[in-house]
Amino acid sequence: MTSELIVFIVLAAVAVLSGILMITRTNPVxxxxxxxLNFISLAGIYLTLHAQFVAIIQILVYAGAIMVxxxxxxxxxxxxxxxxxxxxxxRRHYASLLFALLVLAMLxxxxxxxxxxxxxxxxxxxxxxVTNGTVERIGDVLFTSYVFPFELTSILLLAAMxxxxxxxxxxxx
Amino acid sequence: xxxxxxxLILSAVMFTTxxxxxxxxxNAIIIFMCIELMLNSVNLTFVAFSxxxxxxxxxxxxxxxxxxxxxxAAVGLAIVIALFRNKQTVNINEVNILKW
Numbered sequence: 001m002t003s004e005l006i007v008f009i010v011l012a013a014v015a016v017l018s019g020i021l022m023i024t025r026t027n028p029v030x031x032x033x034x035x036x037l038n039f040i041s042l043a044g045i046y047l048t049l050h051a052q053f054v055a056i057i058q059i060l061v062y063a064g065a066i067m068v069x070x071x072x073x074x075x076x077x078x079x080x081x082x083x084x085x086x087x088x089x090x091r092r093h094y095a096s097l098l099f100a101l102l103v104l105a106m107l108x109x110x111x112x113x114x115x116x117x118x119x120x121x122x123x124x125x126x127x128x129x130v131t132n133g134t135v136e137r138i139g140d141v142l143f144t145s146y147v148f149p150f151e152l153t154s155i156l157l158l159a160a161m162x163x164x165x166x167x168x169x170x171x172x173x
Numbered sequence: 174x175x176x177x178x179x180x181l182i183l184s185a186v187m188f189t190t191x192x193x194x195x196x197x198x199x200n201a202i203i204i205f206m207c208i209e210l211m212l213n214s215v216n217l218t219f220v221a222f223s224x225x226x227x228x229x230x231x232x233x234x235x236x237x238x239x240x241x242x243x244x245x246a247a248v249g250l251a252i253v254i255a256l257f258r259n260k261q262t263v264n265i266n267e268v269n270i271l272k273w
Binding site: 002004005008012015016019020022023028031032035038039042045046048049050051053054057058061062065066069070073074076077092093095096097099100101103104107108111122123124125126127128129132133137138141142146149153156157159160161163164165167168 | 177194235247
C-alpha cells in the first residue's frame with residue numbers, strides 16, 4: 001500500500017461520507033457545510049491527479065463563491081421551520097434509493113464494460129500529467145485553442161447576471 | 174500507482190449520492206446542492222481522464238463546467254428567492270403550478 005493510495009482512500013472516504021451526511025441532514029445549513037467539506041476533499045483528490053489549477057479553482061469558486069452564496073440565501077430566507085419537514089422514511093425514499101442504486105449499477109457496469117485494454121493502458125498517470133495541470137499550461141491552452149469558448153463564457157455570465165437580477169427583483173415589470 | 178478505476182468508481186458513488194438527494198429531498202435548496210454534487214462528480218471524471226491520458230482538454234471542460242455552475246447558482250438561487258417571496262416556502266411539494 002503506497003502512500004499515494006492511502007491519501008486517495010482517506011480523501012475519497014471523506015468525500016463520500018460528507019456527501020451522504022449532506023443529503024441526510026435536516027438543517028440546510030449543516031447540509032451546506034458538509035457540501036463544503038466534500039468540495040475541499042475533492043480539491044485534494046484533484047491534487048493527487050496533478051491538476052493544481054483545477055484544485056485551486058475548486059476551492060475559490062465552489063467552496064468560496066458558490067457555497068457562500070448558498071449559505072447567504074439559506075440565512076436570508078430564515079428556514080428554521082423547514083426543519084420540521086424532516087421527512088420520516090416513506091415509500092418515496094425507498095423508491096428513490098432503488099432508482100439511485102440502478103443508476104449506480106449502470107455506471108459501474110459502464111466502467112467494467114469499458115475495461116480490458118482501455119483501462120489497462122491507464123494503470124498509471126501519463127507523464128504529461130505533471131505539466132498539463134499547471135496554471136502556465138492551462139492558460140496557454142485556454143487563450144489559444146479555447147479562446148472562442150472562453151469569450152462565449154463571458155456572454156453566458158452576463159446573461160446569468162441579468163437574469164438573476166430580473167428574477168430576484170421585487171416586482172416584475 | 175492508483176488505477177483510473179478508483180477515480181471512476183468514486184465519481185459514480187458521488188453521482189449516485191446526488192441522485193438520491195434529488196429524488197428524496199423536498200427542500201429546493203438541498204436539491205440545488207445535490208445538483209452541484211453531481212456536477213462535481215462529473216468534473217472528477219473529466220480530471221481523472223485528463224490526467225491519465227495526458228490530455229489537457231478535460232481540464233478545459235472542467236473550467237467551463239465551473240463557469241456554467243456559477244451561472245446556474247446565481248439564477249437558481251434567484252429563483253429560490255422569488256419562490257420564497259411568492260409562496261413563503263421552499264418545499265417543492267407545495268409548488269405545483271406547472272404540474273398537470
